[in-house]
Amino acid sequence: DAGVTQSPTHLIKTRGQQVTLRCSPKSGHDTVSWYQQALGQGPQFIFQYYEEEERQRGNFPDRFSGHQFPNYSSELNVNALLLGDSALYLCASSSPLAASLTYEQYFGPGTRLTVT
Amino acid sequence: GDSVTQMEGPVTLSEEAFLTINCTYTATGYPSLFWYVQYPGEGLQLLLKATKADDKGSNKGFEATYRKETTSFHLEKGSVQVSDSAVYFCALRSGAGSYQLTFGKGTKLSVIP
16 A cells, blocks of 8 residues: 655756646645744645545645646646745644544655756 | 643663653643654654643653643653664644644754663
């Protein structure tokens, strides 16, 4: 059973460019969350997608947007990249049952984004 | 708003030593509490969890007790191994209607033979 997968593994972009990161949830999961983890820091919640809609959003600007597809996979888009957007971007998935009980989220290995 | 404070690392221990990583939190309502572990080059893995006061979460020899009176969820292990070397994150979910996890900054543990 494949866990949460993310692509690409690493990415280098220039300031001002746009980037798209991709995530496939664990089998049986329908909810996808995105987190930004700066070097030496804990992950920070960006937003969560459920039933193809953004259900909750953290304290991130509108430059960060997302999408969820009918097969539950998800994309994170970041426009007008800043140097401060350099971080590890983590995707996490969960199932409806987990969401209502213990809220166990399964994390992917992340995409390392470097903005130069 | 919600926040999690962890003891700063890095923490270096000899194999078989006792481990404590302190975690305190601030949250509205009745949060669920979690410890996640991140091994080098990997994503976060859920280590243990507790969903209400006085619950004890345990896994792989690690334990943590949800203490509402002290708003704490300290991680402990009686005898660490080299394979426990990783970064440990304390996290909370503030309650029904909130879907985000709020994480601490992480504590890096190195266990030497």
